[in-house]
Amino acid sequence: MKRTRLENTPCPTARALDLIGDWWTLLIVRDAMRGMTRFSEFQRSLGAAKNILSTRLKTLVAEGILKVEPAADGSAYQDYVLTEKGLALQPILVALGQWGSEYLFEEGEACTRLIDTQSRQPLRQIELQAQDGRILQSRDITAIIPEV
Incomplete structure (x- = not known):
């Protein structure tokens, strides 16, 4: 193919x-x-x-x-x-990893975790935010597709 x-x-x-x-x-x-x-x-x-x-x-x-x-x-x-372009991919990999740990592992199964180097605490779940800081859900987002 x-x-x-x-x-x-x-x-x-x-x-x-x-x-x-x-x-x-x-x-x-x-x-x-x-x-x-x-x-x-x-x-x-x-x-x-x-x-x-x-x-x-x-x-x-x-x-x-x-x-x-x-x-x-x-x-x-x-x-x-x-x-810099490569480092900008980090949020994508973090989001993908967070999705994977949420949906692809059994309860109690060993899983790699990302932590904040300074606090040694797990990262917060990535959230989508509006310009004004509101947390957005899927239903709150739409795409504007250009006419070609």
Whole structure:
């Protein structure tokens, strides 16, 4: 089946999924947020085939989500480091993780938790807010779709 490209759609969700919608890509970004920088670290963590990992890393660099830098330890290796664009994906990964821990784990089942480094407390559930600070529910939100 040929993959449909969504890069020209007026839907920002579709465009985002076109770039970061496959699970390897989001897991690479997750691991980079956890401090991984080396190809071998990503490969060990994900168990991804080298060709798949290499392709995803090249795409993330080409799209400005990761950048390649000389290794921080001065070795001949290179590090993959999140850019501002890459770091901006953190709320998406947090929301996805919060949804997963709410709906995909049994009561009492071990689950990775995100905590505030300073207070050591779990993060609050991500909420959607109006410009005036009101908490919004699904029924409170609508999309304005441009005519093309």
